[in-house]
Structure formats: structure tokens, C-alpha cells
Amino acid sequence: MIFPLGVVSPLHIPAWRDFPLRDRLQAAFNLPVIVENDAKAFALGEARFGAGQGVGHMLGMILSTGVGGGFVFDGKLYHGASGNAGHIGHTIVAPAGPACDCGARGCLTVVASGTGLVQRARDALAQAGMSVLAELAPEALTGQGVIAAASQGDALALRLLRQAADGVACAIADAAVMFDLDTVVIGGGLMQAGALLLEPIKAALTDRMRLSFTGKLALRAAALGPVSGIIGAAALALEP
Numbered sequence: 001m002i003f004p005l006g007v008v009s010p011l012h013i014p015a016w017r018d019f020p021l022r023d024r025l026q027a028a029f030n031l032p033v034i035v036e037n038d039a040k041a042f043a044l045g046e047a048r049f050g051a052g053q054g055v056g057h058m059l060g061m062i063l064s065t066g067v068g069g070g071f072v073f074d075g076k077l078y079h080g081a082s083g084n085a086g087h088i089g090h091t092i093v094a095p096a097g098p099a100c101d102c103g104a105r106g107c108l109t110v111v112a113s114g115t116g117l118v119q120r121a122r123d124a125l126a127q128a129g130m131s132v133l134a135e136l137a138p139e140a141l142t143g144q145g146v147i148a149a150a151s152q153g154d155a156l157a158l159r160l161l162r163q164a165a166d167g168v169a170c171a172i173a174d175a176a177v178m179f180d181l182d183t184v185v186i187g188g189g190l191m192q193a194g195a196l197l198l199e200p201i202k203a204a205l206t207d208r209m210r211l212s213f214t215g216k217l218a219l220r221a222a223a224l225g226p227v228s229g230i231i232g233a234a235a236l237a238l239e240p
């Protein structure tokens with residue numbers, strides 16, 4: 001997506017390449033329109049009204065069907081050169097890891113999104129091994145299904161969540177040293193895993209972040225539920 005032009009090229013909608021979404025919406029409704037990436041809007045919403053209020057240098061992260069992110073520095077959403085800053089789901093956390101839909105290998109999304117968890121579960125089940133995930137109907141093998149199995153103590157599901165947590169921690173550690181962050185706010189459906197995901201993320205961060213200035217990094221759960229992005233988008237529309 002190009003900001004503020006609102007020209008979009010979503011990875012999973014091949015029919016939309018350089019699609020002028022903002023201009024089409026403006027023409028259809030005859031109103032000013034702002035088009036923003038959902039994860040950047042999430043970060044701004046949490047920074048203004050949620051878990052990131054009063055924070056100076058924040059990364060907002062969504063762990064959901066995909067993995068997205070956005071940076072808010074001194075209260076301002078950071079856009080980058082083209083409006084794509086914060087694409088943390090495509091930072092590489094396993095250089096020899098599985099292929100990502102973007103064409104690269106080992107992106108955070110392939111280990112820590114709902115879609116990635118399901119694919120990793122399928123890969124592991126294909127290699128056999130005992131897991132309650134093998135007994136689930138194909139449509140029940142979802143990110144939430146993996147979380148439910150992990151909460152029952154299933155070894156494969158727990159391993160997949162630990163790998164996801166380690167990937168998330170790698171990406172956060174990289175962002176923290178590059179941007180000298182003070183807070184990371186994490187939201188999205190996978191956060192329903194609660195301590196099963198947060199505790200290994202914290203442990204891996206403690207292990208990976210050794211520089212003194214990263215020692216005070218705060219990790220918080222999002223506070224606005226599923227409406228963070230909507231609130232953030234509204235905040236963006238109200239900004240001068």
C-alpha cells in the first residue's frame with residue numbers, strides 16, 4: 001500500500017495490483033477518504049487510546065491470520081518512504097525456514113501467524129507423530145485449534161507456539177535495537193493463547209536482548225480488543 005495515495009497491492013488479492021482504492025472510494029461516496037494499513041492503524045489506536053498511551057517509542061504488533069505491525073514515535077505514526085514501515089511480519093527470523101507467500105524464506109509470518117501455525121502443524125503431522133491435532137477435521141485445524149490443543153498440553157501444539165514465540169521475540173529484539181523502543185503492544189486473535197504465548201516471548205526476549213538500553217522494554221497486551229484498528233483509522237482521519 002502506498003500512503004497517503006491509498007494505492008493498494010494486497011499479497012493475497014492478485015486482482016488488485018496498484019489498485020487505486022482511495023480514489024475509487026472517494027468517487028463512490030463523494031467524501032474525503034484515508035486508506036491505511038490495518039496494523040499501522042492498530043498501532044496508532046493503541047498508542048492514542050489503549051495500552052500505548054503516554055509511550056514515546058512504540059511498536060504495535062498484530063498476531064492474527066497474518067502478522068503486521070506499526071511504529072508510533074513521539075505520538076506520530078511512522079510511515080516510512082512509501083507508507084509501509086512496520087511490516088514486521090516479513091522480517092526474516094529463520095533464514096533457512098519455510099517459504100513465505102511474499103517470495104522470501106523464513107519470514108515471521110510463516111511461523112507466528114494463524115495461517116503459518118496451521119501450515120507448520122500440517123507439515124509436522126505429515127511426518128507422523130502423536131498429536132490431538134491429527135484427529136481434528138481439516139476445517140478445525142486453525143490457529144485457535146492449535147492454541148486449544150496447546151492448552152490441553154499437546155506436545156506438538158506447544159512446540160509450534162514456542163517456535164512462534166521465538167520468532168516474535170527475534171523480530172521484537174531486532175526492532176528494539178534498531179529503533180530504541182520503550183514499549184511493544186501485541187494484539188490479534190493469537191493473543192487468546194495468553195501466557196502460553198506471552199511467557200515464552202518474554203523468556204526469549206530476555207535471552208536475546210543483551211544491550212543495556214533494551215533492558216527496560218515493556219511488553220503489553222493490547223487494550224482495545226478488535227476495534228484498535230478502527231479507532232486508529234478514525235484518529236488518523238481526524239489529524240490535521
Ligand SMILES: [Zn+2]
Nearest residue numbers: 090100102107
Ligand atoms: Zn514474507
